Amino acid sequence: MxxxxxxxxxxxxxxxxxxxxxxxxxxxxxxxxxxxxxxxxxxxxxxxxxxxxxxxxxxxxxxxxxxxxxxxxxxxxxxxxxxxxxxxxxxxxxxxxxxxxxxxxxxxxxxxxxxxxxxxxxxxxxxxxxxxxxxxxxxxxxxxxxxxxxxxxxxxxxxxxxxxLKTGAPFVSNTVKCDLREGDIAQALTDIQNAYVSVEIGSYPFYRTPPDIGTSFVMHGADPVAVTNATNAVIAMVEQFGGTYTVDWFCKK
Amino acid sequence: MxxxxxxxxxxxxxxxxxxxxxxxxxxxxxxxxxxxxxxxxxxxxxxxxxxxxxxxxxxxxxxxxxxxxxxxxxxxxxxxxxxxxxxxxxxxxxxxxxxxxxxxxxxxxxxxxxxxxxxxxxxxxxxxxxxxxxxxxxxxxxxxxxxxxxxxxxxxxxxxxxxxLKTGAPFVSNTVKCDLREGDIAQALTDIQNAYVSVEIGSYPFYRTPPDIGTSFVMHGADPVAVTNATNAVIAMVEQFGGTYTVDWFCKK
Known part of the structure; x- marks a missing residue:
């Protein structure tokens, strides 16, 4: 935390x-x-x-x-x-x-x-x-x-x-939305989480009308460089598992 | 309660x-x-x-x-x-x-x-x-x-x-939506609340685009007769203060 x-x-x-x-x-x-x-x-x-x-x-x-x-x-x-x-x-x-x-x-x-x-x-x-x-x-x-x-x-x-109010370093977050199931990438995602301890990585599966089934990964933290690096690692993981994805970058909002 | x-x-x-x-x-x-x-x-x-x-x-x-x-x-x-x-x-x-x-x-x-x-x-x-x-x-x-x-x-x-699950007597609620301001009827509403202690009467003002300004009163409880009687008392109050209103009755849902 x-x-x-x-x-x-x-x-x-x-x-x-x-x-x-x-x-x-x-x-x-x-x-x-x-x-x-x-x-x-x-x-x-x-x-x-x-x-x-x-x-x-x-x-x-x-x-x-x-x-x-x-x-x-x-x-x-x-x-x-x-x-x-x-x-x-x-x-x-x-x-x-x-x-x-x-x-x-x-x-x-x-x-x-x-x-x-x-x-x-x-x-x-x-x-x-x-x-x-x-x-x-x-x-x-x-x-x-x-x-x-x-x-x-x-x-x-x-x-x-x-x-x-007294404030702190702003939190930022990136979201990678992909068509992979979280159970397939869970171990790889754990490895990324362990490599970026200052970033909270959340995994949110979604089951809507097929084919709108997949997982969103949210990288959230107060260190924008670490959040960006963790996001790039997640993107590389999704590519490695053959997934397609979109990214919502905090810096493009 | x-x-x-x-x-x-x-x-x-x-x-x-x-x-x-x-x-x-x-x-x-x-x-x-x-x-x-x-x-x-x-x-x-x-x-x-x-x-x-x-x-x-x-x-x-x-x-x-x-x-x-x-x-x-x-x-x-x-x-x-x-x-x-x-x-x-x-x-x-x-x-x-x-x-x-x-x-x-x-x-x-x-x-x-x-x-x-x-x-x-x-x-x-x-x-x-x-x-x-x-x-x-x-x-x-x-x-x-x-x-x-x-x-x-x-x-x-x-x-x-x-x-x-173990259940209880169902809660029901009626809503009276009117064009009165809650500050005008607060004392009259308190009197109704005191007369119907088994009913929770909530007052929710709304300020949207004029003339969509007014108050919703919600009568909520597990005794449908008391909820209905409290609702009728609120309607009579709104009429007495010259308000116009709509009612959302639980029994008509």
Missing amino acids: TTNHPTAAILIIGNEILSGRTQDTNVKFIAERLDKAGIKLLEVRVIPDDESAIVETVNTLRAHYTYVFTTGGIGATHDDITAACLAKAFGVPLEINEETFTILQNHYKESFNASRQRMALMPRGSELLKNQICTATGFKIENVYCLAGMPTVMQNSFTLLLPS | TTNHPTAAILIIGNEILSGRTQDTNVKFIAERLDKAGIKLLEVRVIPDDESAIVETVNTLRAHYTYVFTTGGIGATHDDITAACLAKAFGVPLEINEETFTILQNHYKESFNASRQRMALMPRGSELLKNQICTATGFKIENVYCLAGMPTVMQNSFTLLLPS
Whole structure:
């Protein structure tokens, strides 16, 4: 595995994912960008909108990783409990964030009712995380970033906060897609993996409508020269086994 | 939350999800079917192809939930370490499963090389989980079901194993989609939630291209009468606030 990279976890707070109603897309969006920023995403968890689950999981994750990104539960309704849970997790009061209160008041004017005022409640010590889509009140406390669940809003907030994070050498990856079966090349691939220990080599077979059957090899790492050399070794292996292939090179994107 | 329902966790073993390369779809597939079977999915985790992470997470999850479903890491290559990790987690030897060995041998014949023979290695006490797509060697040990990462194969295996699980009263859900903003109805919605404690009421605002802005309310629970009554209360609330709406009723699917 890599060293000297900041690490991260994503915590999806959402009954709608656990019931199967909603296809999550927030993980992929955040994961791709962390990877390019050289921040190693090491864990994702999806948990219910449940106080004890949120408090316990946040405290576990924030102790283990450089950054924790949560999505969901920051609106105006009864099921939006992220801010209250984070206050509990950090052992600080939940209180009105004045900056947020003013922004919401100016936006909602006469519609700034008690439910919307609740959206200005944040754990003491939080900073508002803005977005350019709506008035959703994401916030950051220490190394935990609490974002909206709605993808458009989450994406905008995350894009705005990303430059403030400590980053590492960017991860890059090449993909070699070929028509060989992984069981035929497994030993040769192991030899390549052993020769390039700084590169994670993944083997992903696919069985679609014949003849669309084969394997994709993904070479991923923070050393672009090693990733390129490992990719060339995999290409040579595919040629040696008589396979045909296409390559998706990171440097041509 | 619900009572008397079997519980479950999903464990996605996959560097390709954590690097952002791959959009996971296995969670939604399994989650939807567990929900209909009355099995309460309470947690999802995504972790790397890393022995200590797998062993530790499997042991945590299997102690907490009725069922654990893992996906990924059961092929023929060096990155396929699920079986070895499960043996370690359960403290049992990793050994040839004779049934699996015979199936693989009959399928691959003269191509049944050392790498493919490795696919017949399972923790002692495992049962093979079959699928109708390919020879991928999913297995079950106690309450842990280890499935392929490839969606087509995972889906087929899961569909075949589902009837063997202990189930509960099926969960159902109705969705009311309307053009109201959640901040306007939050208090009224809280009152409905308090009146129907057996129903989880979720509020999901959406901000798409105007005028496609509003909120979806999801009423979810194992008591279809309570879910229906809560839905009717939400509809009455939307009408009272002058909203227009559509309803997706579970009973009309």
